[in-house]
Amino acid sequence: MYEIIDGKAISTEIKEELKVKVAELAEQGIHPCLAVILVGNDPASGVYVNNKKKACEFIGVKSLSYELPEETTEAELLDLIRKLNEDDSVSGILVQLPLPKHINEDAVLLAISPKKDVDGFHPENVGALCIGRSGFVSCTPAGIIQLLKRSNVEIAGKECVIIGRSNIVGKPMSLLMLRENATVTICHSKTKDLKEVTKRADILIVAIGKPKMITAEYVKEGAVVIDVGIHRLEGKKLCGDVDFDDVAPHCSKITPVPGGVGPMTIAMLMNNCVDSVILNG
Numbered sequence: 001m002y003e004i005i006d007g008k009a010i011s012t013e014i015k016e017e018l019k020v021k022v023a024e025l026a027e028q029g030i031h032p033c034l035a036v037i038l039v040g041n042d043p044a045s046g047v048y049v050n051n052k053k054k055a056c057e058f059i060g061v062k063s064l065s066y067e068l069p070e071e072t073t074e075a076e077l078l079d080l081i082r083k084l085n086e087d088d089s090v091s092g093i094l095v096q097l098p099l100p101k102h103i104n105e106d107a108v109l110l111a112i113s114p115k116k117d118v119d120g121f122h123p124e125n126v127g128a129l130c131i132g133r134s135g136f137v138s139c140t141p142a143g144i145i146q147l148l149k150r151s152n153v154e155i156a157g158k159e160c161v162i163i164g165r166s167n168i169v170g171k172p173m174s175l176l177m178l179r180e181n182a183t184v185t186i187c188h189s190k191t192k193d194l195k196e197v198t199k200r201a202d203i204l205i206v207a208i209g210k211p212k213m214i215t216a217e218y219v220k221e222g223a224v225v226i227d228v229g230i231h232r233l234e235g236k237k238l239c240g241d242v243d244f245d246d247v248a249p250h251c252s253k254i255t256p257v258p259g260g261v262g263p264m265t266i267a268m269l270m271n272n273c274v275d276s277v278i279l280n281g
């Protein structure tokens, strides 16, 4: 019988812990503050930003909202980031992606001070992760480590296969699993015989962006399966990159979609917000 890893419950547990931490910091006169920048009116981005603001409210972190029109220029956005970098009352800065096409995303992410980069996307933070130094870690992979640890999944010495090598999920995930002493393999669209590789995994982390692509034939009996994918099917039902009904009976533990990795991303963003005030203090 498989066990479902309950990301909703674990993320609530983390947010409750952070709430206590934020209250303790407040007693010392230390107040984290997150500046959230949204450019344009993409409805999905609007929902994500609102969820982030709600999470801030829940743990007691102040959030400042900058909702800029679609036609905002790159120079205007960079100017706002510069001001927020210099503002000592702001500890974390988040720019909601994607940005409108006329704005260079790399230039924007580079402009955020690495000390306020709560998304962990700045090359300085990515580099720190790579060489084992402290710094902000991308929220989704950091959340997956918490999911595994808090579900008592042993990582050290295990075969971990990650499908996907994006900068925000696959690559940082591989570095974090390496830090936890797993033996790590990364697969991507050019991997030959994907099934042969994934069937070696004690821990299989799937971040492909293809609904229900991973079926039972990709999974070793008794593996732990983490599904990062999120897709809205017709009829509005959500699903992941893993065919849950087919795969779950062959796993020891598995994350569902929704209610698995998704809620952890925001919990870890809140964790980074709290860390940001300590880093900037």
Ligand code: NDP
Pocket (backbone or CB within 6 Å): 140, 163, 164, 165, 166, 167, 168, 169, 170, 187, 188, 189, 190, 191, 194, 207, 208, 209, 210, 228, 229, 230, 231, 241, 261, 262, 263, 265
């Ligand atoms: P990307 O599209 O950036 O990366 C997808 C990766 O999968 C690429 O490395 C690609 O390989 C690889 N890939 C694509 N097709 C195949 C295939 N047939 N076989 C093997 N590998 C393949 O996606 P992200 O990493 O940004 O996101 C992955 C999924 O996770 C998406 O569904 C996204 O919505 C979701 N997501 C969920 C989050 C959450 O909070 N729950 C947060 C972030 C993402 P190549 O590099 O060769 O092109």
